Amino acid sequence: MTDPITNPATPEACFGKEAVSLALADHAAVQGLAEYILDAKWDRKELTLTVAPENIVAACKAAQAAGYVFFEDVTGVDWYPAEPRFQLSYSLLSYKLKQRIRVVVRLNEGQSVASITGVWPAANFYEREVFDLFGVPFTGHPNLTRIMMPDNWKGHPLRKDYPVEGYR
Amino acid sequence: MSPIEELDEITAEDMKIPGVADVVRESVTHHKPHGSDPVSDQTMILNMGPQHPSTHGVLRLVIELDGETVISLAPDIGYLHTGIEKTCEAKFYAQVTPMTDRIDYLCPMTNNTAYALAVEKLLELEIPERAQYIRVLFNELTRIQSHLVWLGTHAMDIGALTVFLYCFREREALLRIFEAVSGQRMMTSFVRIGGVSLELPPGLLKDIRTFLADFPSKIAEYEGLLNGNPIWQSRLKDVGMLSAEDAIALGVSGPPMRASGIDFDVRRDMPYSGYEKFQFNVPVSNGCDVWARYLVRMDEMRESVKICLQALDGLPEGRIMADAPKIILPDREQMKTQMESLIHHFKIVTEGFAVPVGEATSSVEAPHGMMNYYVVSDGTAKPYRVHMRNADFANLQALETMCKGRLIADVVAVIGSIDVVLGAIDR
Numbered sequence: 001m002t003d004p005i006t007n008p009a010t011p012e013a014c015f016g017k018e019a020v021s022l023a024l025a026d027h028a029a030v031q032g033l034a035e036y037i038l039d040a041k042w043d044r045k046e047l048t049l050t051v052a053p054e055n056i057v058a059a060c061k062a063a064q065a066a067g068y069v070f071f072e073d074v075t076g077v078d079w080y081p082a083e084p085r086f087q088l089s090y091s092l093l094s095y096k097l098k099q100r101i102r103v104v105v106r107l108n109e110g111q112s113v114a115s116i117t118g119v120w121p122a123a124n125f126y127e128r129e130v131f132d133l134f135g136v137p138f139t140g141h142p143n144l145t146r147i148m149m150p151d152n153w154k155g156h157p158l159r160k161d162y163p164v165e166g167y168r
Numbered sequence: 169m170s171p172i173e174e175l176d177e178i179t180a181e182d183m184k185i186p187g188v189a190d191v192v193r194e195s196v197t198h199h200k201p202h203g204s205d206p207v208s209d210q211t212m213i214l215n216m217g218p219q220h221p222s223t224h225g226v227l228r229l230v231i232e233l234d235g236e237t238v239i240s241l242a243p244d245i246g247y248l249h250t251g252i253e254k255t256c257e258a259k260f261y262a263q264v265t266p267m268t269d270r271i272d273y274l275c276p277m278t279n280n281t282a283y284a285l286a287v288e289k290l291l292e293l294e295i296p297e298r299a300q301y302i303r304v305l306f307n308e309l310t311r312i313q314s315h316l317v318w319l320g321t322h323a324m325d326i327g328a329l330t331v332f333l334y335c336f337r338e339r340e341a342l343l344r345i346f347e348a349v350s351g352q353r354m355m356t357s358f359v360r361i362g363g364v365s366l367e368l369p370p371g372l373l374k375d376i377r378t379f380l381a382d383f384p385s386k387i388a389e390y391e392g393l394l395n396g397n398p399i400w401q402s403r404l405k406d407v408g409m410l411s412a413e414d415a416i417a418l419g420v421s422g423p424p425m426r427a428s429g430i431d432f433d434v435r436r437d438m439p440y441s442g443y444e445k446f447q448f449n450v451p452v453s454n455g456c457d458v459w460a461r462y463l464v465r466m467d468e469m470r471e472s473v474k475i476c477l478q479a480l481d482g483l484p485e486g487r488i489m490a491d492a493p494k495i496i497l498p499d500r501e502q503m504k505t506q507m508e509s510l511i512h513h514f515k516i517v518t519e520g521f522a523v524p525v526g527e528a529t530s531s532v533e534a535p536h537g538m539m540n541y542y543v544v545s546d547g548t549a550k551p552y553r554v555h556m557r558n559a560d561f562a563n564l565q566a567l568e569t570m571c572k573g574r575l576i577a578d579v580v581a582v583i584g585s586i587d588v589v590l591g592a593i594d595r
Contacts, residue, residue, distance in 0.1 A: 043526055043527075044289050044290065044292070044526060044528050046527075046528065046529060048527070069416055070416055070419070070421075071419055072419070072538070072540060072557060073419075073540065073542075073555070073557040073562075075542060075553075075555040075557075077544055077552070077553045078553075089527075089542065091529060091540065091542070091557070095430070095432045095437075098437045098438050100438075100529065100531070102527075102529065120417060120419065121417050121418055121565075122417060122418050122419025122562055122565060124565060125561060125562070125564075125565050126561075126562075129595070133253075133595065146246075147245060147246060148245070148246040148249075148594065148595050149246060149249075150246075157251065157254055158253060158254055162254075164251075164254060164255065164257075164258050
């Protein structure tokens with residue numbers, strides 16, 4: 001068993017950097033998204049595409065045009081103390097292709113990302129959830145307030161440096 | 169810091185209990201209802217819930233009304249504070265299974281299955297066919313059980329109390345089956361990573377067959393009480409309209425999505441746990457209203473009976489757990505005779521099992537809609553991140569679209585039609 005203390009979680013340890021392989025060229029999503037993809041990974045029959053934070057809205061629009069019409073969710077992963085600290089995973093589904101892709105954005109603390117509520121209004125609650133629990137701000141969100149915790153709550157509970165029992 | 173010192177840390181500000189005026193001011197300032205002047209003589213803010221009988225526990229709706237017409241509606245969630253995703257990160261993989269029961273307490277077996285599938289994907293475990301059939305069987309029984317609670321409470325919200333009592337009578341039979349197989353009525357933890365936890369007790373299959381043989385006549389009984397009832401029809405028909413475009417844009421899944429005419433079901437289109445071996449129809453309706461959602465769910469119960477019967481007929485012999493001694497707890501009998509089994513048991517219980525690095529999403533068709541588990545592993549024995557995507561959270565987002573311009577009495581019917589469980593919405 002790996003010891004979590006001597007082997008801290010880093011994205012590099014968890015996800016090796018791979019180029020877009022030829023095997024992915026057939027994947028419908030890669031065609032429309034190609035210009036935004038920084039990195040692609042085909043692991044356990046799941047496609048993960050990394051895009052730059054400034055391109056997320058364009059990438060989502062391209063994915064939507066490529067048939068991934070259903071926005072499932074967006075959630076965060078905190079890779080503290082690694083940099084960039086936050087990973088946002090957008091899960092998109094195509095009814096027609098019966099496939100799912102994961103679009104990933106990596107962010108530093110304090111960095112914001114554009115809201116995709118203009119592409120899918122469904123992102124509204126999910127972005128508020130990520131903002132509330134991770135403290136990642138979304139620019140252009142119509143109502144970026146806490147959704148789970150009380151408005152005067154201090155801290156963001158799903159961050160790795162937030163104690164399980166809370167501060168109080 | 170001792171508990172008494174901690175109490176000293178709490179300031180007067182923390183102890184302040186908001187009065188009615190504060191609650192209303194907070195609703196107005198934080199939820200930004202329609203209109204620039206929050207306290208005009210044209211509209212009124214009404215806080216519906218969290219104790220309203222039709223809000224199923226702890227849902228609070230901030231509704232802006234013009235007379236009795238809904239102008240805007242904002243769900244205010246976050247009352248349970250289970251902290252379930254954070255807690256999962258502090259547990260071993262196997263210890264997360266009982267947590268998943270509690271997130272959506274009406275469909276524990278489906279939650280267990282979704283979580284197990286995600287971890288099995290990370291571990292690349294092969295699941296025995298018998299375990300897959302048992303999973304399918306109990307997933308479908310869970311769907312019937314969850315739909316019975318929905319039908320009973322939905323009908324009760326609208327004023328039909330008899331159906332509530334009838335539905336809970338049949339649900340009781342199902343809970344007895346769950347208890348027989350797992351020892352628990354609601355928090356079953358029956359589906360485990362690698363298979364299912366226990367072999368079916370003798371005589372149970374006969375009990376399930378008896379239930380299934382009887383159940384279609386019960387569905388007919390509910391329909392006999394409701395379908396021709398003029399009050400039921402006028403409260404449901406053309407109420408809570410949700411177009412297919414809105415359903416997709418708002419991330420609606422499950423029966424509300426299929427009642428808006430979108431023909432997609434995870435069981436059929438992206439099969440898991442051997443669903444590709446079963447023959448069943450996916451009920452779809454173009455009605456887009458509360459009535460259509462009612463019809464879709466009633467048909468789903470009939471289809472679930474079909475799937476259960478196929479699972480019973482085709483149930484193969486064999487193991488109920490995968491063959492992976494370092495991940496799966498050994499049999500009790502083996503532990504008494506083999507030192508290695510005892511060591512594996514000790515190590516799995518005390519240290520857990522490490523899961524290879526990576527991330528995996530599983531998706532199942534839960535009674536309320538699409539349920540996804542996103543699990544990230546950093547190679548240790550504890551999940552680095554577990555995210556649960558429950559259909560209820562997104563379906564609740566569509567509530568405003570469905571209720572806008574309708575009367576406040578319709579809000580009650582619409583909440584019932586999305587079958588909301590607050591445990592699945594809070595984190």
